[in-house]
Amino acid sequence: MQGLKEWYLLDEAGNRVAVVLDIQEYERLLDALEELEAIQTYDAAKTSGDEAIPFEVAIAEIEQTKQAA
Numbered sequence: 115m116q117g118l119k120e121w122y123l124l125d126e127a128g129n130r131v132a133v134v135l136d137i138q139e140y141e142r143l144l145d146a147l148e149e150l151e152a153i154q155t156y157d158a159a160k161t162s163g164d165e166a167i168p169f170e171v172a173i174a175e176i177e178q179t180k181q182a183a
Contacts, residue, residue, distance in 0.1 A: 118139065123132040135143070 119136060120139075121134040122130045123134065125131045
């Protein structure tokens with residue numbers, strides 16, 4: 115990644131065992147991961163062939179599931 119500033123923690127043998135990132139970089143990576151997961155979920159739903167249902171119907175079904183549990 116361009117501009118990524120990371121530090122490595124080493125074990126006694128000099129092997130990299132962990133990475134330390136600036137908190138802003140870490141949060142940026144988490145945001146990017148969340149966006150990628152949303153894209154992958156969308157792509158999977160689009161290719162699944164399942165029938166789309168209106169948002170309101172989906173919410174109602176979720177609420178019914180919560181109440182039944």
